[in-house]
Amino acid sequence: MTFSVNGKSHAAAPRPGQCLRTFLRELGWFGVKKGCDAGDCGACTVLVDGEPVHSCIFPAYRAANRSVTTIEGLAVDGELHSMQKAFLQAQGYQCGFCTPGMIMTAASLNQSQRQDLAWALKGNICRCTGYGAIEDAIRGVCQVEEAEAGSACGRNVAAPAGPAVVSGSAQYTLDVAPPGLLHLKLLRSPHAHARIKSIRKDAALSVPGVRAVLTWEDAPQTLYSSARHEDESDDPDDTAVLDNVVRFVGQRVAAVIAESEAAAEAGCRKLEVDYELLPAVFDPEAAMRPGAPIIHDRGPEARIDNAGRNILAEVHSRIGNVEEGFANADVVHEATYVTPRVQHAHLETHCAIGWFDESRRLNIRSSTQTPFLTRRALCGIFGLDPANVRVFCERMGGGFGAKQEMLVEDIVALAVIKTGAPVKLEFTREEQFIGTTTRHPMRVRIKAGARRDGRLTAMQMHIVSNTGAYGNHGRFVLYHACGESFAVYRCDNKKIDAVVVYTNTVPGGAFRGYGLPQTNFAVESAMDELARGIGMDPIAFRARNVVRPGDPMVSTGAAEGADVQYGSYGLDQCLALVKETLDRDGRDPPLSPDWLVGQGIALGMIDTIPPSGHFSESSAELREDGSYELTVGTAEFGNGTNTVHRQIAATVLGANMDGINVRQSDTDHGGHDTGAFGSTGTVVAGLATQRAAQALRDDILTFAAEHGGDTAAEWNVVAGAVTGAGRRVSLPALFEAARAKGRRLLATGKSTGTPRSVAFNVQAFRIAVNKRSGAIKILRSVHAADAGRVINPMQCRGQVEGGVAQSLGAALYEEMVLDDSGRVINPTFRHYHLPQFGDLPRTEVLFADTSDSTGPFGAKSMSESPYNPVAAALGNALADATGIRFCQTPFKPDRIFHAIVKKFGTA
Secondary structure (H helix, E strand, C coil): CEEEECCEEEECCCCCCCEHHHHHHHCCCCCCCCCCCCCCCCCCEEEECCEEEECCCCEHHHHCCCEEECHHHCCECCECCHHHHHHHHHCCCCCCCCHHHHHHHHHCCCHHHHCCHHHHCCCCCCCCCCCHHHHHHHHCCCCCCCCCCCCCCCCCCCCCCHHHHHHCCCCECCCCCCCCCEEEEEEECCCCCEEEEEEECHHHHCCCCEEEEECHHHCCCCCECCECCCCHHHCCCCECCCCCEECCCCCEEEEEEECCHHHHHHHHHHCEEEEEECCCCCCHHHHCCCCCCCCCCCCHHHCCCEHHHCEEEEEEEEECCHHHHHHCCCEEEEEEEEECCCCCCCCCCCEEEEEECCCCCEEEEECCCCHHHHHHHHHHHHCCCHHHEEEECCECCCCCCCCCECCCHHHHHHHHHHHCCCEEEECCHHHHHHHCCECCCEEEEEEEEECCCCCEEEEEEEEEEEEECCCCCHHHHHHHHCCHHHHCECCCCEEEEEEEEECCCCCECCCCCCCHHHHHHHHHHHHHHHHHHHCCCHHHHHHHHECCCCCCCCCCCCCCCCCECCCCCCHHHHHHHHHHHHHCCCCCCCCCCCEEEEEEEEEEEEECCCCCCCCEEEEEEECCCCCEEEEECCCCCCCCHHHHHHHHHHHHHCCCHHHEEEEECEHHHCCCECCCCCCHHHHCHHHHHHHHHHHHHHHHHHHHHHHHCCCHHHCEEECCEEEECCEEEEHHHHHHHHHHCCCCCEEEEEECCCCECEEEEEEEEEEEEECCCCCEEEEEEEEEEECECCCCHHHHHHHHHHHHHHHHHHHHCCCCCECCCCCECCCCHHHHCCCCHHHCCCEEEEECCCCCCCCHHHECCCCCHHHCCHHHHHHHHHHHHHCCCCCECCCCHHHHHHHHHHHHCCC
16 A cells, blocks of 8 residues: 655555554654544544644555645655644643644634634644644734743743644654564453452463563562652552552553564453452542451551551641630631542653663663653662663653652563563553542541631641552641641631541542642632622632731641741732732623522642652753753753743843753762652752752853953853953853863752742632533632742743633533443543533633742742642632532532532523
């Protein structure tokens, strides 16, 4: 067969049943991405004879003798297509993994189709942006701006990776094809709890192309946690590479390594496993009862607080006297708030490629937020010298905390060690749902009281968190859940009882907000109910009770967060900005009497850096051509660090953005970085970059003074040169002078993640609720953020828009559903309902005017925190519209409809 792809002819024969996506990638067109393999997400969109198709469900043979265009072929004679240029001008992407497919669809639209983007983009999903920047791109809105040398901070500078992202040349984890690559597939448990008695390999090994089968007998039995933290004692040692006990449906049982994915899958089907079924428990309350099945028979040595009751960790705290506080209250609200499992749904699934180089060093190319910590874990499990292990990532297709785990690198490393060959593992979308991690489901019982003057008298929470079968992140997610959502309010009497429990379900893990969204939903709902109960405006009630500079930030004890300080304070501004915006231009669109209208707000506070230490090291060096090389350890996965670090260095060094070259997220580059999580890419790693650039600037000026006369104070660094003593010396000439003296102009900078500051967010919605269907229509979405000095307003606005959109998905639609056997029954995008373009409003983003004393150039973190107040704000608007308090997310139409009928009767 003959295939014409991007104007090039290929003579090839697709395998029987092969889809066009895999066929194109095998031909080397890596701009065609995999997000779902079910026709749901559009990341694989290509044009066939000018029409967009989802290549993952388009049979390859049907493209024979037709014209196929991928993102790589959209440009003509090196000139980007107008839609590619538009996505650059609007920066219509974050991680960029969905961007090739999004551009291919957008480029195919006529003017009529562009008038109804909700319909036109229904086949394309973006998990990062919230679609606002994508709409701007399609509408031709320009957001990016140029920055003069030395003035990049505070400007909407374009991401340097943009041209590669929009042209399809940006390399993600699997966009390479090493020779001799083997493929790994996992056999997963069909049982929620069982002991593996035996695994018979013979039939699997007889499948043509199968090279090896690995079971628990072939793997180290070292216990560890898949969670990655700087302090490994933060998490329990309850996980093995391969275990002889499975504890949830979807846990890996065995690995098959073969010459093709098809052969590896066939080998998995041929494995014969003899299981001894064990009793299982799925509800955390039931798991704590006497006689419940014990999921992990280990205790304090594994850092499990009470294995006999399946309790990983617990918190019990009492400040003041809550009983007295409630007795003094004029109004008390008490209710239980429930939040379900939610999937991260980053479009690039977990994946890695491993190999031995010519020096027998183990190389792991992975989609990871923590390359340095993952290397450390691999060395511990396999007894390897860190000098003989390299872990790195290039561009990453989203993470949201899910890739602060080691879920593929360990088994890939084992496969490479056992076979000696390069090995690839790529999770399917179903595996992402059944075999990775989720947000921790929580039940939060809250009781809060206030006086008629609006002063809080008592606050009490009882939290039950479900960590699933493994405790990765469970302890500190619980601790965080008990933290800022309570600490943001001044109240003399506070009590918390919290527990995180093992069950035989898919594990919880790190997810944007890290426990705060669950408790924030409860606390902020209670604040609204108290305000309603005393007849006080919800914004005024919060303003009356929130902490202010000088107030202790206390939730569980006076000694907590000793290094947390008010580096700046913008919560008052955020509340005022939201109120002013809601009060202004508040006219609703025409609505029938079937619609009930209401509005609600919620706030959130977050520590800008995680506790327990977060470390980063950067280096900056003058290069021969007069440019600078900046080496950073933190990873880029749509969080914008690649851009922001360039902006910081360019501002310090008086340079243009194109004069800063960044090497990123590779353990071979030296230094150390705890990881790209906890919103630390700017406030921790960026501070290290600022210090490295400042140190290099000082070195350059000192050498310039030595070389050209006068003191260093008389010299200055400008774009391409140093000036002083009446002279101008080009940076290449200065480099040569330094080299002649055997000197490298190189400096490092470090950050330890302390002291920490606090950031604030306020979300507001105005909504309409249909009495006849329970549907919610969002009329207005407003978000105010205290982000300190915003280094790149366009990017920071995108983080806020994306966080709000992702949280709206959880508040309105998203819920992983398990059956009575613990099996996930909706492990696809189609049945899970990720928000599409037409599902989301455009959020107005407002920034407080603050400058933080702890962050680089006064910046604060702003990647996670926009997520936290969204569900509560929407729930408060829903209560305002209907007079009904909904205590469980998601706010699905059927739940709303039944509650409305119960209150008002049928229409």
